[in-house]
Amino acid sequence: MTFINYASKEINCKIVYYGPGLCGKTTNLQYIYNKTAPESKGKMISLATEADRTLFFDFLPLDLGSIRGFTTRFHLYTVPGQVFYDASRKLILKGVDGVIFVADSQEERMEANIESIRNLEANLKEHGFDLSTIPYALQFNKRDLGNVVPVEEMYRMLNYKREPTFEAVATTGVGVFDTLKSVAKQILIELKKR
Amino acid sequence: MSSADFVLYEEEFKHLEEALRRLRQEANAKAVFLIDKNGQQIASAGDVEQFDTTSLASLTAGNVAATDGLAKLIGEREFSVLFHEGQQDHIHISIVAKRAILVVIFDDRSSLGLVRLRVKRASVDLEKIFDTMLQKGEKGSGAGPASPFSEITDDDIDALFGE
Numbered sequence: 393m394t395f396i397n398y399a400s401k402e403i404n405c406k407i408v409y410y411g412p413g414l415c416g417k418t419t420n421l422q423y424i425y426n427k428t429a430p431e432s433k434g435k436m437i438s439l440a441t442e443a444d445r446t447l448f449f450d451f452l453p454l455d456l457g458s459i460r461g462f463t464t465r466f467h468l469y470t471v472p473g474q475v476f477y478d479a480s481r482k483l484i485l486k487g488v489d490g491v492i493f494v495a496d497s498q499e500e501r502m503e504a505n506i507e508s509i510r511n512l513e514a515n516l517k518e519h520g521f522d523l524s525t526i527p528y529a530l531q532f533n534k535r536d537l538g539n540v541v542p543v544e545e546m547y548r549m550l551n552y553k554r555e556p557t558f559e560a561v562a563t564t565g566v567g568v569f570d571t572l573k574s575v576a577k578q579i580l581i582e583l584k585k586r
Numbered sequence: 587m588s589s590a591d592f593v594l595y596e597e598e599f600k601h602l603e604e605a606l607r608r609l610r611q612e613a614n615a616k617a618v619f620l621i622d623k624n625g626q627q628i629a630s631a632g633d634v635e636q637f638d639t640t641s642l643a644s645l646t647a648g649n650v651a652a653t654d655g656l657a658k659l660i661g662e663r664e665f666s667v668l669f670h671e672g673q674q675d676h677i678h679i680s681i682v683a684k685r686a687i688l689v690v691i692f693d694d695r696s697s698l699g700l701v702r703l704r705v706k707r708a709s710v711d712l713e714k715i716f717d718t719m720l721q722k723g724e725k726g727s728g729a730g731p732a733s734p735f736s737e738i739t740d741d742d743i744d745a746l747f748g749e
Contacts, residue, residue, distance in 0.1 A: 394591045395626045399599030403735075404626045434640045439648070448648060451625075453640045456746050460734045464746060467625065467644065483651040487624030573747050580743050583735040586591070 393487040394583060402463045405579050406487055407572070410512045411494035412504035413445070413473035416533040419562040420494060421452050421468055424572065427565065428454060446472040449484050456576065466576060473508070482515045489582075490527035490575040491516070494562075495550050497532050497540040505550055513552075523552060527578030530557040531571045536564070592622060598719045599629060605711045606631035613704035614696040616675065619689040620682070620712070621646055628686060642689070646679060650687050669698065678702070682709050683716035 395404040409417040418438065425436045434453035441447050450470040455463060471481040485491075493512065495505045513523045532546050541549075543559060551557055556574040560567030602620060610618040610632040617632035619639065625647030627639055649668065657665045668679040678690040678701045688709065690701050 393624060395594070395622055395624070396591055397594045397599070397628075399594060399596045406624060435638055437641055437644065448652070451641070451644045453644075459742050459746055460738055462734060479655055480652070483648070483655055486651060487622075577743055577747070580735070580738065580746075583591075584738050586735070 394489055394579070396462075400463075401461055402465055403459075403583070404465045404467060405489040405576070406467045406469065407490045407492060407575055407579070408485055408488045409468065409470040409492045409494055410481075410508065411473055411533075412496060412501060412508040413475070415473060415494045415496040415501070415505075415508075416560075416562040417470035417473060417494050418446055418450050420492075420531075420533075420560075420568050420571070421450050421470055423562055423565045423568045424454065424468065425452055427569075432456075445474065446470055447477075448472065448480050459580070464580075468572075475507075478511065478515075481511070482518060485515050485519050485521070488516075488519070488521065488526070490529075490579045491523075492529050492531060492571055492575050493550075494531045494533050494560075495546065497534045497546065498537055499539050499541050502541060502546075502549060509550060509552065527575050527582055528552070528555045529571050529574040529578075530555050531560045531567060532557065533560045533562050533567075535559045535566070536561045593723055594628060594719065595722065598715055598722075601715045601718075602629040602712065603631060605708055605715065608711075609690070609704055609708040612707075613690060613692065613701045615690045615692040615701065617691045619643070619646075619691075621687040621689060623647055623650065623685050623687060632691075637691075646687055646689055650679065650681070667702075678705060680705055680709065683713045686712070686716065688712065 409420055411417050425433060432455045437451040439448035452468040454466045454468060456466060469484050471484045516523050530551060532543060547557060558567040558571045562568055606618045606620060606629055617634050619630045620628040621643045622628055625644040627643040653665050653668055666681050670677040675691055675693050680688050682688045690705060692701055
């Protein structure tokens with residue numbers, strides 16, 4: 393649910409990074425945080441366990457500049473990926489404008505990727521959203537590792553609706569901004585249609 | 587998308603700010619915030635510069651969402667009031683008009699009783715303003731200025747991402 397504030401001339405949109413545990417959602421946000429100019433970002437908040445696993449969410453507010461005199465602000469959130477945090481995951485999808493699914497390219501994580509996409513679909517539905525219509529991008533992360541599944545095969549298994557798909561190495565930033573831009577753009581195009 | 591966008595026009599914004607200013611004064615509070623349940627700040631009053639308001643809004647919404655989840659687990663519809671007591675500063679959080687969160691930050695110059703009383707009264711005013719906003723929203727763009735986004739071009743969007 394985009395929040396359009398005519399008084400302060402701002403549009404606020406919410407993007408959620410989704411995916412199985414340890415796929416690199418927080419790493420995506422950390423890279424964006426590190427590479428963004430101080431004036432364009434707010435504080436990054438991570439509600440994590442002592443072992444640095446996301447407990448509730450990470451949050452990063454980002455200003456992308458202005459469009460027709462309106463400051464365009466994106467609020468980026470990650471969900472906790474571990475299966476048993478489903479209740480928290482559901483809460484974070486509330487009012488979402490766009491979703492980025494971060495898939496772990498390692499062979500042994502394919503099952504977890506598929507399960508997480510199904511979980512995303514179900515949780516979106518509970519909020520009245522439909523994965524087939526919501527702005528959405530897919531990221532194949534950890535392409536630098538040795539035991540990765542070929543891109544074509546991953547695409548066949550995980551691509552839901554021919555959404556834009558990106559290869560990434562979130563630790564070094566490969567594909568991170570491309571994925572974000574793709575969803576941000578889809579959100580703005582949606583706004584235009586309404 | 588399933589839910590309508592949340593649109594705030596100048597006129598209602600002024601009314602909201604006015605109501606918050608009144609509440610801050612009457613409750614003798616340090617600062618008062620009105621936050622959308624999705625974690626975006628709508629309006630504020632008082633000594634707000636000392637707070638990271640964006641983080642405050644997102645964490646409050648997370649807090650309320652988690653508490654809502656807890657309520658449902660034990661069969662309650664919601665916990666409509668949350669209170670966090672600190673050594674010096676305290677936070678009173680309540681739900682207004684089902685979709686917004688009213689946050690009052692106060693210290694020992696005020697009291698929980700006074701804040702609760704004033705919040706109750708302010709909530710009635712705020713709800714009225716929200717009703718007007720919703721009515722405007724339902725009437726569509728005819729009630730407010732034309733959407734500035736209907737005319738954005740692909741170039742505008744690309745320019746936003748220019749390196």
